[in-house]
Amino acid sequence: MGIKTNTANGGMQESFFDRSENLQLENDGDGNVVYSVAQCVGQINEAVGRLGVVRVRGEISALSQSRGAMAFFDLKDASGKEYVLQCSIFGWSFSKYKHFLEDGLEVVVHGKLKVYEKRGSLSFIADSIEPSGEGAWRKAFEELKKRLGAKGYFDESRKRQLPLYIQKIGLITSEDGQALHDFRQNLGNYGFSILLYPVWVEGDKAEASIVKALQWFNKNKPDMDALVLIRGGGGFENLKVFNSEKIADAIVSSRIPVITGIGHEKDESIADYVADKHLSTPTAVAAFLKARREDVMRGLDMLWEGLQEGMQDIIKEERLLVNTQAERLHRGFGKVFEGFANLKQRLVRARYAYEKQVYVYLASVERAQSMLTSLNPENVLQRGYSIAFNSRGETVKSIEQIEVGETAMVKVWKGKFSALVERKFK
Amino acid sequence: MTQIQNPKKQNLQQALERLESLVKELEAKDVDVEAGLAKFKEGVDLVKFCQGQLQEAENEFRKLKTELEEEDSME
Numbered sequence: 001m002g003i004k005t006n007t008a009n010g011g012m013q014e015s016f017f018d019r020s021e022n023l024q025l026e027n028d029g030d031g032n033v034v035y036s037v038a039q040c041v042g043q044i045n046e047a048v049g050r051l052g053v054v055r056v057r058g059e060i061s062a063l064s065q066s067r068g069a070m071a072f073f074d075l076k077d078a079s080g081k082e083y084v085l086q087c088s089i090f091g092w093s094f095s096k097y098k099h100f101l102e103d104g105l106e107v108v109v110h111g112k113l114k115v116y117e118k119r120g121s122l123s124f125i126a127d128s129i130e131p132s133g134e135g136a137w138r139k140a141f142e143e144l145k146k147r148l149g150a151k152g153y154f155d156e157s158r159k160r161q162l163p164l165y166i167q168k169i170g171l172i173t174s175e176d177g178q179a180l181h182d183f184r185q186n187l188g189n190y191g192f193s194i195l196l197y198p199v200w201v202e203g204d205k206a207e208a209s210i211v212k213a214l215q216w217f218n219k220n221k222p223d224m225d226a227l228v229l230i231r232g233g234g235g236f237e238n239l240k241v242f243n244s245e246k247i248a249d250a251i252v253s254s255r256i257p258v259i260t261g262i263g264h265e266k267d268e269s270i271a272d273y274v275a276d277k278h279l280s281t282p283t284a285v286a287a288f289l290k291a292r293r294e295d296v297m298r299g300l301d302m303l304w305e306g307l308q309e310g311m312q313d314i315i316k317e318e319r320l321l322v323n324t325q326a327e328r329l330h331r332g333f334g335k336v337f338e339g340f341a342n343l344k345q346r347l348v349r350a351r352y353a354y355e356k357q358v359y360v361y362l363a364s365v366e367r368a369q370s371m372l373t374s375l376n377p378e379n380v381l382q383r384g385y386s387i388a389f390n391s392r393g394e395t396v397k398s399i400e401q402i403e404v405g406e407t408a409m410v411k412v413w414k415g416k417f418s419a420l421v422e423r424k425f426k
Numbered sequence: 427m428t429q430i431q432n433p434k435k436q437n438l439q440q441a442l443e444r445l446e447s448l449v450k451e452l453e454a455k456d457v458d459v460e461a462g463l464a465k466f467k468e469g470v471d472l473v474k475f476c477q478g479q480l481q482e483a484e485n486e487f488r489k490l491k492t493e494l495e496e497e498d499s500m501e
Contacts, residue, residue: 163439164438164439165439165479184485187485189483189484190480193485193488194485194487195488196487196490197490198490300445300476300480303449306452307445307469310451310452310462311462311466313452314452314458314459318458318459
């Protein structure tokens with residue numbers, strides 16, 4: 001439905017009037033314009049069409065479930081004035097909202113106005129419906145929470161474990177919000193590598209931009225250690241996008257673990273429930289990452305100490321072992337020395353015994369010597385005896401050993417002489 | 427759920443795990459000095475590596491440009 005068209009002279013003119021001029025309109029006798037019904041309805045539709053997409057706040061009433069392809073409800077003025085807009089919505093679109101819609105609920109309906117030609121009634125054709133007012137949001141929130149809970153979205157078993165060492169952070173937040181400032185301020189300087197994907201954190205573009213950011217990191221930066229989705233504090237209106245089912249789906253589908261810190265301490269959101277780790281604020285997320293890094297560093301320090309202590313213990317034990325061995329060795333040597341001393345003593349004793357024995361031998365030798373001396377034949381010769389030897393040099397003990405005429409050698413104490421045998425006597 | 431792990435991160439985690447097991451091994455009573463020293467030396471190298479990874483350093487902050495984002499998402 002064109003709202004404005006270019007005219008030949010290049011200026012802009014309202015199409016309503018353009019068309020009016022081009023319509024073949026009747027004039028009555030007084031020169032007043034007379035429309036046909038079709039022309040009139042057409043003109044009205046042209047006029048309301050110029051409004052484009054409108055957002056209307058009101059209370060739902062007379063909600064009727066889908067008749068054929070459509071669903072219908074009335075939107076009453078929320079202040080209680082008796083104004084009503086008849087609304088219709090396509091069935092496929094209605095199915096997204098019907099879980100929280102009920103009579104009396106305050107909502108904001110996005111859609112376009114149109115007069116149904118056949119009935120001549122103005123209808124508000126809704127594209128989307130969102131809860132309005134805290135109560136409505138609370139209801140929608142509880143409803144979605146219940147539904148996603150039933151799908152297992154919040155199960156701890158489904159959630160991804162955060163790596164011990166988080167270094168590369170995919171940051172998803174507004175580039176000029178307080179959240180970004182708080183996050184960077186409280187992270188500490190541990191060489192974190194942060195890649196910010198700027199998104200809208202409230203308003204119409206927020207949902208799509210956050211979903212896109214989550215998908216972008218998974219597709220283009222799968223080596224991120226964690227995705228951090230944060231937003232500073234605000235009213236429920238500011239934070240409501242974080243109760244989006246599409247964002248919940250994107251978080252569940254993310255292969256990279258997602259950490260959230262949305263709003264203030266008390267705020268809770270569907271995104272928080274679905275996240276692999278959720279903290280209360282952007283500052284808390286930064287503090288968590290910082291503490292986690294410090295834990296790893298402390299753990300390393302402890303391991304280092306453990307390593308040194310382990311080694312020291314081994315050395316101490318070894319030293320103890322060496323000392324024990326040395327002592328044993330010492331004791332061993334002691335024994336050797338003792339044995340040696342023993343041996344020495346025994347040797348001394350043995351020498352005495354030996355010497356004694358020698359004396360005994362010497363005495364016997366002396367005795368034998370004196371005995372031998374007494375037996376020496378020369379001693380007999382001294383006493384005047386002599387010894388005769390035959391010519392064969394034998395001691396003559398019998399006359400048979402010598403013949404007459406033979407010369408015998410006679411040995412006396414001093415010298416010897418030869419003697420011729422003249423006669424033998426018996 | 428399979429996760430694509432950063433090799434550097436994987437190494438740090440592995441290094442820490444190895445360190446932990448080395449400490450346990452060293453604490454066991456029946457390690458002789460020679461084997462103990464070998465473990466200790468390996469541990470010292472791992473500690474150095476981990477310290478290198480974990481040291482305090484300036485954070486790196488980059489902002490994604492919207493045009494780049496459009497290009498990348500069209501790949």
